[in-house]
Amino acid sequence: IEVVDRYNRAVVELDQSGWERRRFTDSQLIPTPVDVTQTNWGSTVLIADGLGQRLAMFDAMSNPTGLFTTTLSPVAVAASITAIAATVDSVFVLDAASREVTQLDLRGRPVATHGEDALLAPVALAVDECHRVFVADGHPGGLFVTSPEFYGTNARAALPPEVAPAVTDLWIDGNMLYVAAGALGVYMMAIDPPCMGL
Numbered sequence: 399i400e401v402v403d404r405y406n407r408a409v410v411e412l413d414q415s416g417w418e419r420r421r422f423t424d425s426q427l428i429p430t431p432v433d434v435t436q437t438n439w440g441s442t443v444l445i446a447d448g449l450g451q452r453l454a455m456f457d458a459m460s461n462p463t464g465l466f467t468t469t470l471s472p473v474a475v476a477a478s479i480t481a482i483a484a485t486v487d488s489v490f491v492l493d494a495a496s497r498e499v500t501q502l503d504l505r506g507r508p509v510a511t512h513g514e515d516a517l518l519a520p521v522a523l524a525v526d527e528c529h530r531v532f533v534a535d536g537h538p539g540g541l542f543v544t545s546p547e548f549y550g551t552n553a554r555a556a557l558p559p560e561v562a563p564a565v566t567d568l569w570i571d572g573n574m575l576y577v578a579a580g581a582l583g584v585y586m587m588a589i590d591p592p593c594m595g596l
Contacts, residue, residue, distance in 0.1 A: 399411070399412055400412075400422075400434045400436070400443070401434075402431050402432065402433060402434055403431075404430070404431065404432075406423075407423060407425070407428065407429060407430065407431065408421050408422060408423035408428075408431065409421070409422040409423070409428075409431055409434045409443075409445050410422075411460070420459065420460040421460060422434075422443060422445060422456050422460045423460075424454065424462045427445075427447065427454035427462050427465070428445050428447045428454050429447065429449050429450075430447055430448040430449040431445050431446065431447060431448070432446050432447065432448040432479060432480065432481075433445070433446045433479070433480070433481045433482050434446070434482075435482050435483050435484045436484070437484040437489075438484075438485075438486050439484075439486065439487075439504065441457060441458040442455050442456070442457065442463070443455070443456045443457070443458065443460075444456075444466060444482060444484055444489065446479045446481070446482045446491075447479070448478075448479060450474065451474035451475060451476050451477065451478065451479050452465055452466075452474055452475055452479075453465065453466035453475055453479075453482065453489070453491075454466070466489065466506065467506050468502055468506035468507070468508070469505075469506055469507045469508070470500075470506075470508060475491055475500075475502075475506075476491050476492075476493035476495070476496070476500065477493055477495035477496055478493055478494045478495035478496075479491060479492070479493065479494075480492045480493065480494040480520060480521060480522075480523070481520075481521070481522050481523035481567075481568075482523065483523050483524055483525040484525075485525055485526075485527055485529060486527065487503065487504060488501050488502060488503060488504070488509070488525075488529065489501075489502045489503075489504070489506075490502075490512075490523060490525045490531065492520055492522075492523040492533065494519075494520055494521070496514075497513065497514070497517040497518075497519075497520055497535075498511050498512065498513045498514040498517065499511065499512040499513050499520075499523060499531055499533060501529075512531045512533075512544045513531070513533055513535075513542055513544065513552070516542060516552050517533060517535045517537075517542055518535040518536050518537045519535050519536045520533050520534070520535040520542075521534050521535065521536065521565060521566065522534040522565055522566065522567045522568040522578075523568060524568035524569050524570045524575060525570070526570050526573075526589060526593050527593050528545065528546075528547075528593040528594070529545065529546050530543065530544070530545040530546075530547075530589070530593070531543070531544050531545070532555070532568055532570075532575060533568075534562075534565035534567075534568055534577070536562060536563045536565075537554065537562060538559065538562055538563075539554035539556070539562075540554045540555045540556040540557040540562055541554065541555040541557060541562075541565075541568075541577070542554060543555050555587065557577065557585070558585075560582065561577070561579045561582055561585060564579040564580050564581075564582050565577055565578065565579050566578050566579065566580050570589070573588060573589045573590075573592040573593060574586055574587070574588060574589065575587045575588075575589050
């Protein structure tokens with residue numbers, strides 16, 4: 399897994415025993431890393447930088463390979479990057495300032511936005527291979543969920559009332575959504591229906 403080490407301005411990759419395998423760092427590209435995502439195109443690791451509001455690209459051996467640029471801006475990809483996710487053909491950027499998720503294609507062109515006028519205070523993002531978007535935003539109704547299958551409508555996935563405001567991170571493995579909630583632990587939720595692309 400990759401863990402953002404904000405104190406040391408790096409992303410650390412850990413093996414199954416918790417030992418450090420490699421460290422992603424570059425004072426020019428990621429002076430303040432805020433999130434990381436693995437992609438399944440070209441073994442690229444994307445790291446979001448909070449200072450420049452940009453996405454830095456690294457190869458699997460932790461070597462920097464440049465910036466992921468967008469047609470919106472050659473440098474900043476959001477006003478306030480909070481979280482990122484990637485699928486086989488898209489990059490998703492959660493912008494806390496605008497309270498929405500922008501979906502970009504692999505050339506950096508915006509193809510959709512999600513959550514506008516619906517997100518409360520977004521803090522975490524996860525996206526599955528079917529482009530179902532899950533956002534933790536402290537809403538008492540639970541996680542914000544949207545999907546191409548919803549045809550423009552949104553839903554909420556219920557969480558225990560004490561968990562919803564405590565979520566710090568989301569991630570997906572297969573058809574399971576993991577919800578990290580600090581001292582309250584990690585909740586596992588089955589994504590139903592499962593993504594048929596898996």
